[in-house]
Amino acid sequence: MTPHTAAPIRLLVVDDHPLFREGLARTLGTEAGFEIVGQAENGSSAESLWNQTKPDVALIDVSMPGIDGIETVRRLRARHPSARLLMLTSSEDWDDVIAALDAGASGYITKSVRYGDLVAAVREVHAGGRPIGETVARKLAARDRDSPLTPRELEVLQLLREGLSIDDMGRQLAITERTVRAHVTAIKVKLDAANTAQAVARGFERGLLAAGVPKPRS
Amino acid sequence: MTPHTAAPIRLLVVDDHPLFREGLARTLGTEAGFEIVGQAENGSSAESLWNQTKPDVALIDVSMPGIDGIETVRRLRARHPSARLLMLTSSEDWDDVIAALDAGASGYITKSVRYGDLVAAVREVHAGGRPIGETVARKLAARDRDSPLTPRELEVLQLLREGLSIDDMGRQLAITERTVRAHVTAIKVKLDAANTAQAVARGFERGLLAAGVPKPRS
DNA sequence: CGCGGGGTTGTCGAAATCGACAATGGCCGG
DNA sequence: CCGGCCATTGTCGATTTCGACAACCCCGCG
Structure with missing residues (x-):
């Protein structure tokens, strides 16, 4: 032994x-x-x-x-x-x-x-x-094909999950609301979601979002 | 010892x-x-x-x-x-x-x-x-104020997750949009969410929503 | 029988989001 | 060097949603 x-x-x-x-x-x-x-x-x-x-x-x-x-x-x-x-x-x-x-x-x-x-x-x-x-x-x-979102879009999705409004996300990311909206739109298209709500759901389903607590912001 | x-x-x-x-x-x-x-x-x-x-x-x-x-x-x-x-x-x-x-x-x-x-x-x-x-x-x-969702609210949360609009949910549930809105509002209050998006996220976090595929509709 | 909670519906204006378009600059790979 | 992807910003009106009221019906429970 x-x-x-x-x-x-x-x-x-x-x-x-x-x-x-x-x-x-x-x-x-x-x-x-x-x-x-x-x-x-x-x-x-x-x-x-x-x-x-x-x-x-x-x-x-x-x-x-x-x-x-x-x-x-x-x-x-x-x-x-x-x-x-x-x-x-x-x-x-x-x-x-x-x-x-x-x-x-x-x-x-x-x-x-x-x-x-x-x-x-x-x-x-x-x-x-x-x-x-x-x-x-x-x-x-399989993560490559499971991550249709760009890094930025993923970031937006994170904020979306935390309940931030478009405006707040803009401030958070230091960009304009328009840009955020563009990202959100892209996310919904890519995840085939009708809403931000469904987008978040898809995020969880696809493993893009974790079930745990949101990551601490840097 | x-x-x-x-x-x-x-x-x-x-x-x-x-x-x-x-x-x-x-x-x-x-x-x-x-x-x-x-x-x-x-x-x-x-x-x-x-x-x-x-x-x-x-x-x-x-x-x-x-x-x-x-x-x-x-x-x-x-x-x-x-x-x-x-x-x-x-x-x-x-x-x-x-x-x-x-x-x-x-x-x-x-x-x-x-x-x-x-x-x-x-x-x-x-x-x-x-x-x-x-x-x-x-x-x-303090569990009273942590009250989970009523059955109906849970049902609405499910539909919310599927990306239905308020109107669609109304049709789906055979109720008026106003009622759906009342439920959605209640959900957001109870889950302490600012958005429907965050409400869905909270649903996943709290285990009210499963990570799998939505249930088939009857 | 009264009480309370859940489910339902209503109204109102205010606020947020959407959608579809176009355009700029930066960066990477062919 | 050029084409394409990404990020960014802009405008417009139309649509949806929000929020805060108030109210009704039905049912189980004491």
């Missing part, structure tokens, strides 16, 4: 839910070849712990209060380009998947996987691989 | 996320006075396992594919009126809180609590208490 591991994989677990984090740490800690060197409950704590412990791999939850997982990845990446970061997520949010990989995550895995899959994923990341899971990979490949 | 516990609390853990369930089970299993007698990943499995193992307390996740936690509680309650069921939830959804307690859950606790709180809650449930957590309790008291 335990073939005298030459050097155990040193793990840092980052998750805001104590229950999950604790359970995960304890479970992985019993796994052969794994060593939990730290637990963090938020992004800033993760940063300082990384500096202190210099783990081999960090398991980072996507959604966290304050500095979220994506931002944490970005920051760690900036200071430690060789860091191996495996994202963990509960909901399969494609925006987050893309954002995470763009930010420099080595892998992306959902919390719905079986325990052994997670262990395998950690080992793969440690070995330099980029596990992203079958379902995630499949959807990721 | 004392290994010779007179009678350990026999626990059944029900959660669809293997990672979380496994971690929780292992962690609680090391706790003095606790014994994990089974793990279930869905409602039906939970039922049969309950019958087999007759646990003292069941930890049941709210959101699960297929038979969800609420329904599981309802079924277990029906067959085992004395069952002690502690609900676990990741998101603080008040509708679920109410539904769970109505269904017969003994307690309700969020996954964001610290580990010790969960242990305490399990013990409290086992002792016949009804822990519901401070935040949950506070919001529960």
Whole structure:
């Protein structure tokens, strides 16, 4: 069972839910070849712990209060380009998947996987691989054709979802109402929607909008 | 600490996320006075396992594919009126809180609590208490103003999602535009939305609208 | 039987959105 | 270098929706 591991994989677990984090740490800690060197409950704590412990791999939850997982990845990446970061997520949010990989995550895995899959994923990341899971990979490949909207239009759709009026969106984006209307019109055409209301609905249906809370504005 | 516990609390853990369930089970299993007698990943499995193992307390996740936690509680309650069921939830959804307690859950606790709180809650449930957590309790008291939509309003929200105009909805529902408007207004007020667009978004966020395809019309 | 809530309808003017057109400048890839 | 896509802005009137009133009917509940 335990073939005298030459050097155990040193793990840092980052998750805001104590229950999950604790359970995960304890479970992985019993796994052969794994060593939990730290637990963090938020992004800033993760940063300082990384500096202190210099783990081999960090398991980072996507959604966290304050500095979220994506931002944490970005920051760690900036200071430690060789860091191996495996994202963990509960909901399969494609925006987050893309954002995470763009930010420099080595892998992306959902919390719905079986325990052994997670262990395998950690080992793969440690070995330099980029596990992203079958379902995630499949959807990721299909994201191009599933995103008929231009970046700007997507942005407008986000604001639309938040209930802003055309005027407010104009102010928010620092453009004229006319322009916003042009975008909204384009969105409705592209999503085959009769209303802004249906446009938003289509956004959710197509995964352009996540079910969670709207992203914080920069 | 004392290994010779007179009678350990026999626990059944029900959660669809293997990672979380496994971690929780292992962690609680090391706790003095606790014994994990089974793990279930869905409602039906939970039922049969309950019958087999007759646990003292069941930890049941709210959101699960297929038979969800609420329904599981309802079924277990029906067959085992004395069952002690502690609900676990990741998101603080008040509708679920109410539904769970109505269904017969003994307690309700969020996954964001610290580990010790969960242990305490399990013990409290086992002792016949009804822990519901401070935040949950506070919001529960205020559930009146969080009132969900009336059936009719929900129906209107569905149509709104499909992109129908006020007029079309009127025809569809065989009522006047004025009435539809009244419903729409009520929806926006209740969902705290500024637009129909945001109302739809809120519908998705609150789970009033499913991400799938709209239901076929009769 | 009265009370209250849900569902229904009405009116009004004010506000927002739509729709269809045309035009400019920037940037990327052929 | 040119064509095309994207973002931007403009104008026009027509249409839709909003918001805040008030009112009625029906039903279940105490």
